[in-house]
Amino acid sequence: MSDFAREHLAEVMAGLAGIDRAEALKSLTVPREPSHGDYAFPCFRLGKNAPAVSADLAARFKPTPLLARAESKGPFLNFFLEPTAFAREVLTRAFQAGDAYGSSSAGAGKTVVLDYSAPNIAKPFSIGHLRSTVIGGALYRLFQSQGYRVVGINHLGDWGTQFGSMMYAWGRWGDEAELAEHGVAALKDLYVLEQRLEKAKDAAEWAAQVPGWLEDGVALPRIADLYRRTLAELKAGEEPEAQARAWFRRLETGDPEARALWDKFRAISLSEFDRVYRRLGIHFDEPTPADLVPGGTTKLNLYLGESFYNDKMEAVVQEARARNLAVESQGALIIDLEKWKMPPVLLLKSDGGTTYHTRDLASATYRAMTFGVADGGGMLLYVVGADQRDHFRQLFKALELLGLPWAKDCRHLDFGLVRMKTEEGASAKMSTRRGRGVLLADVLDRGVEFTRRILEERNLPQERKDAIAQAVGVGAVVFNDFKARRGKDVDFEWSRVLDYDPETKSFKGETGPYLQYMHTRLTSILRKYDKAVVADVDFARLSEPEEAALVKLVHAFPGVLRMATEECEPSIVAGYVLDVAGRFSSYYHDRDRHKVISEDAGLSAARVLLCAGLRQVLASGLRVLGVTPLEEM
RNA sequence: GCCCCCGUAGCUCAACCGGAUAGAGCAUCGGAUUUCUAAUCCGAGGGUUGCAGGUUCGACUCCUGCCGGGGGUACCA
Structure with a gap:
């Protein structure tokens, strides 16, 4: 399933102009000015005299059930959809597919090993780790939606x-x-x-x-x-x-006293992390019992943290030696990368100890072997901050030099740093060592607390209020991380994360709560409609331009998921759901012109079906991002 | 010093891989509520896309240089 109208048009265009279908698909654009049409094809590449080519193509165009007409406007060939047929196709598909709408099987048979979150046990679970966690969680669900087998790994800093x-x-x-x-x-x-x-x-x-x-x-x-x-x-x-x-x-x-302390600290941290993951709806995949740390008896070993690789590093060092890659330098054992203008990979420190490079080489190898990536059937992805770009460039280069063909299937999905505003107004990287940093649990709690205050005045049962406060407070914090592309640095400011107005007691702007609110509006319409929603409606009744725009948004959803997955960029989904919510909100408020439920049964049925489609894509989009769609708030 | 990333409205960000008149939110100002729930909506002002060249039918987008900000730069991860 996909944004089928675009593909249909590419097909038509390919036949019309005698070009490759993929090429046609690539060139297709959407005009900024709606009156220019639904799609546009720039004809510059088709000949010296683009306006003439465009006019010629327009003259030879034959309408299809989905495409009403083509118009030449200068060098552009503009296409107009047949609105009724288009609405029927889109809304029927969305209705019938339900929660599966937008998913595909493009990744069937391929495995994605996704490394994300990876908090450090000696350090607090800060908002810096929040980014890796929520971005990783979203990517997990995105790849799943496209049919990939996903293995989520929490590479705990536990060593x-x-x-x-x-x-x-x-x-x-x-x-x-x-x-x-x-x-x-x-x-x-x-x-x-x-x-x-x-x-x-x-x-x-x-x-x-x-x-x-x-x-x-x-x-x-x-x-x-x-x-x-x-x-x-x-x-x-x-x-x-x-x-x-x-x-x-x-x-x-292996000193018993030290080991006992390590177990104790690790267990305390993990129980805390688990609480946070439950709140965020984050999931990691459990390895088989055979994968567990030798001697490890608690379920807390399931995360495959750094300590898991303690007995797997020697093999990597051996291999590097065997291939004459490893050289002695300043008392340490390194892989030299001077040729690529990079610092060396440190395999063994001068005191004989290993480093995170050694561990990452071991973990990458383990993952590739265990999860079938080594056969070319997948990817190893790392959701880790941009400050470790060089580290991963070194790591991937080292894997390549070790002769591992799957090195090309490794990718660092970096994200911008979270910085704190300092007293002087400048921003600085957060550093636990200096004691700066905000605990994630505190951020979530504060979001929930704001929400609770708003809900005080609502007439809802207390237990509903508690659940809503959790979903809204957490949703506000989570969605904040998807507003910008993941590469952007973010300054941490409370007022930005929780854009809360104490006067009106509300969250404002492009926020999680805004999206959740629009979802409740859509569900309440569907709730109020006392008949069953059916796909068999008169689609010609959706004649308003606002309705055509909304149908287009429903149509776009599968393509949005596909692109967000391909680019590993959840913010594409975030921009989309904001678009859906915003357009629906405008539509919804213009009650005189398009009240959804009215005396006119035929019109109501058609509009309700449109709302069902909008609710579907909004709910699915929110769930991908890890924001809970609500029925009331 | 060297390597990498980023400069778009006062602020935070978009712009469908090079397409037509660069769009949102916040902030400011002015409006809308006997409602399908106002955590909402409508309107206004706000731009030489850091600067200078280049590539071409066309550049926010690609190339070069400069300026500014951030990150990294072997025994922390």
Whole structure:
């Protein structure tokens, strides 16, 4: 299924002008000016005298059931759809397909391995990870809609020297009661305390920062006491960085105490992540039991995080050595990429430890083998921030040099950085190490809280209000990430994420709530229509130009999903649903001219069917993006 | 220094892979509500698409240079 009118026209055009059908399809455009027609074909490439060619083609054009006429206007050949037949085709298809409308089987037999979210356990689940999570979730559903088999992988940052920092901090400041009460927020505080301690030039500088932390919403209530105590210990010559490294070495060498701490931290973080994923409707695919970490007994190992590859890295290093790719340099083992003007891939550090390069080489290989990508049957996609562009260029080049043919099927789907507005008004990259960063759960909670305030005045049962508040608050935050193309950087500002007007108590503009609201309007019309919606209506009754425009939007949906999938760009869907909602809203408000349900039964039936089509594409589009379509709000 | 990305209305972004008169939201100003639920709608103002060249029938889109912003630049990930 597809935007069939366009393909039909390409067929006609190919026959008319004697050109390739694909070429015709590529050249077809939609005139900006509606009176120029529904489609336009620029004739410049068909001859020196484009206006003459256009006129000739127009004269030879024979109408089809779907295409009423062709008009030459200068060098352009403009086509006009037969509106009744077009509306019948579009609305019948949408009605009959239901939730399947817009899906296709273009990707049948192909597998997409999608790496997304990947929060770091030692760090908070911040709004930076939100982007990867919601973009990844949308891409997951997009590829699914096009018939691909999708494997969602959460490459958790659950390994690395950062855990040494955590363990050291835990030994120094940790408190079971606080951990139980604050969970991951307490872990974050521990990590931040330690990182600032490493960064600070001396104890005095570190101490000077502490009062500010209290205002940053740090969870640990004992913090003021902590820093006084730590000051004394620092003066005794303690070196936090060295101790953190020592702790990680213990973890790597299988020290039981370190391992127990690692399990504990990981479990606390994962239960928090799971809560967030449930709220966002995010799903990852579970590996088979055989894929689990050796010795791993909890279900929390299902995410295939970095630790999963601990026993798979040696093979990569061996392979690089065997192919004479790996060379010694400054005491480390690297793959040199100087020829491609890139820094080297670091396989083994000078202390013999592995790096994230090593792990990513191992994970890519594992995925390609396990999920059938190595046979050329799919793709490995990484939804990771733009700051890691070089990393992935290096990674893919290294895979290529390792002689892996599927290296060409790897792609980094980068997205713009989330930056915080600083006090000075400038924006800066968020950094957990410096303690900046906004917790995702807080953002979601704040969205839900705003919504709850609006709903107070509604006459709805409390339990409905709770569910709506969740869906609207979360929808506002989620949709915000799709307003711009994923490559754009975003400055994090509360007022932009939640464009909430306290005076009118409403969300404004191009927002998730706006879209959800329009969906409730459509459903309430369909609810109010007491007869069953049928496809057998008089389509000629949809004669208003606004109605023709709406039919075109319903028609466009399959193409929108296809293009969004091809370009891995969910914002295309976002722009589309905004278009649908906006046009419908205008239509809906012009009650004098086109009230949907009226005395005129035939007219009502036709308009109701149109609304059913609009509701269908709006609901499907929202679901793809991870925004819940609502029936009332 | 080198590599990569981005410059479109005051702000945040679109523009159907090079097509006709560059469009939305926010903000500002002015209107609309005995309703198919106002978390809405209608209207107005607002542009030398960073600058300068080039490619061609045609450039926001492609190429070169410059200016400005951001990111990266082997033992964090």
